[in-house]
Amino acid sequence: MKKYTTLLFDLDDTLLDFGIAEDQAFRQLMTDNGLPFTQSIFDRYNEINRSVWKQLEDHSLTSDQVKFRRFEIFCQEFKISISSEKLALEYLVNLSKGVQFIDGAWEILQRFRQDHTLILVTNGLSAVQTPRIQKSGLGSLFSAVIISEEAGVSKPSVAFFELAWKMAGKPEKDKMLVIGDSISSDIQGGINFGIDTCWYNPANAVPPLPVTYHIQRLGQLPEIIA
Ligand SMILES: [Mg+2]
Known part of the structure; x- marks a missing residue:
């Protein structure tokens, strides 16, 4: 049996492999928006992202809030003047292409x-x-x-x-x-x-x-x- x-x-x-999808999506987002890509910037974004997802797991954020919240924090921290909502949505499109x-x-x-x-x-x-x-x-x-x-x-x-x-x-x-x-x-x-x-x-x-x-x-x- x-x-x-x-x-x-x-x-x-x-x-x-989500790590590869995220890496490619984030690089493309930075390039498309004329922003620098460095490993330390990406590492910090990942930390923010993890903390935001953790909040979903313990029910303090909804999925919809996760999408936008991570880029709100990111833009604030790196003093980026581009709309965080625009970046959040573009990132989702980039990420949806990653299938390794x-x-x-x-x-x-x-x-x-x-x-x-x-x-x-x-x-x-x-x-x-x-x-x-x-x-x-x-x-x-x-x-x-x-x-x-x-x-x-x-x-x-x-x-x-x-x-x-x-x-x-x-x-x-x-x-x-x-x-x-x-x-x-x-x-x-x-x-x-x-x-x-x-x-x-x-x-x-x-x-x-x-x-x-x-x-x-x-x-x-x-x-x-x-
Ligand atoms: Mg998993």
Whole structure:
């Protein structure tokens, strides 16, 4: 008997390399607007972005506010006179074009889609994620795609995972596995909902939470998913 029948896959930095997408999108934004691109400016933007997304996870900001808030802070800090709203919207368009696969992602999904229910679970903005999911071809591999902004709930909330469970046809919870790179959203969410978790952990860090499995390469998944 199969150990897991339903696999919930995170998108960013689990299947698609979001770091590369962000880097390219940000460089293009700076160039298009006559602004300098340096690593330290990009690093600072990333810090701002992470802090803003953290606020979404703990419900102090909405997805819509995330889009704009990160550039409000950025423009204020770097004393940029261009409209932060304009930059925020252009950045979303640039970001929606980034579809670089993580090693082994496509092959793994092709392998499991035959006899598993695959659900894509992402905390993200529709304007960014929908074009990336389509352009990458990932949309056709999944039974359902859940984007937090559209769902009105986000990982790690129980409501988000309950939605995934319903969309998967309400399988037994012990037949479900969530696979993702984020401890605070994917792993914490799986724990909150009471399902097994697989932390995609390419840096081979020590898991800060009790994860069921952790892997450094997606190619290790077949050992776990019988
Ligand atoms: Mg991720």
